Amino acid sequence: MGDEARYGQQLFQEHNCIACHQFYGLGGYMGPDLTNVISNKGSAYARAFLMSGTQRMPNFNLDETELDAMVAYLEFVDTTGRYPAAEYRVNWIGTVVQNDE
């Protein structure tokens, strides 16, 4: 993880984003899972939400450096795996083999 992403991770914790969002389905359910928000929607999309908030999400008034760091962190998370599983097979004992992780 680079320094910018690490700063983004720190900001993510300081604003308690996990109260509403999830990574790999773990976290709060007020907002969507963010594991692959970058590859699914793009950096600009994530940045726009961070800049202005929504009806459900407050505007945290992040400055440019902080916005860059948050996006860098989400980009880093995006590289770690896929969630939810898109390609998988279920074995007869009920276990799952995920092909795209």
Added chain:
Amino acid sequence: MNDNQSTIGLQFMRLGMLALAAGMLFGVIGGFQFLFPEFLRELLFTKTRPLHVSLVVSWIFLGAIGGIYYYLANQCRLSLFSVRAATWHFWIFIVTGLAILTCYFAGKFGGREYFEYPAVLSIPIFLTWIMFGVNYFKTVFKSTEPWPVYYWMWGTGIVFFFITFTEAYLWLIPYFRDNMVREIMVQWKSYGALTGSWNMLVYGTAIFVASRISENPQAARSKMAYGLYFLGFFNLIFGWAHHTYLVPSAPWIRTLAYAVSMTELFVLGKILWDWRGTVTSYQKNRHCNAYRFLFASEVWVFVNLILALVISVPALNLITHGTHITVAHAMGTTIGINTMILLASVFYVIREELPLEVHSGCSKQVKLGYRIANLSLAVFFTSLVLAGLGKGLYGGGSFQEMMLSIRPFLLAFVVSGVTLMIGIWIVLLYAVRLINLCIDPANRAELAAEY
């Protein structure tokens, strides 16, 4: 007996009940915010959620710790090794708790989910836990008899809380923090095992109270009781991983966790079921409030067992993971099992402390609150499961559209959350009033003289 020996545990219990009352209020506020994001915007959901979780988890610890201090000193014929250490434990808990709540209100975070406060505030929690552990083991080592199973369970819970709470802070080390998958696995391994450690404290309390109500101490020394202990211990170590099936970790971890999860909770249900058959109607009436709550916990054990089994099957976990079914699992166990057991413990203590003329062991107010709470919890739990299924099976579209599709279930969840809070408050109002009578020295002296 030293008066503090008998009252320090009661003070923990009273503080726990106040924490539960406040925690439920923040839970209800958070529920409304979940449905109506504009509701009480000054107190964001990012604040109400940790306020709710921290206060309710505090209740579980305070209720369990209070019971342990009380039972050792008053029922197990062991005087506490250090009442002063227990008193320090109590006051440091209050000061740390107030500091954590202040941070949440002020929006000062920095920790991880469930421990969102700045990490430095964990230091006093570590210190008090060491004090508690030393006090506990120094006290029970005085016992000259073989330990009943609840001594083992309490001791294991104390040791493993310390280990798992330490694990929960490994993210402070870059080796963990910089690797997302490693860090998330360690984090959820620690949370799952930490829950297992408090379950050891609470289930130990359940077995203690059940064996005392039935006046059958052998219930806490049976093979089945020790079987539960070892199974609970096994689950404490391995049974956490259904939360991380979908994190890209080593496959053998998931398979092992799957196998272990299948054994969860079964023996506890068996023990409580067997215990119910041994209690006479006289004993049920003498401790009718405590009996009632233990009975409720028994029913919720079975309901939660079914859900735990379902979400532990990886193929089904694909649908349930990351949905409100996980919340149903958490709420069902913390309210239906832990809270019911700890309320049974509170009412058992009250019955033991107060003369029959002051408290008969039964009350209409508690019965009313008990019924409202359990009926509400049933609706609350079902709504969460349905909302989770709605989310898990949702075919596409945006997050907002999915939320709209499950809104009726979320509405039922919020309304039943309000009635659940009312039911529990009715019970707590009664219990706190009587615990006050037990704690206040003037009342204690007066009651002692009168009866």
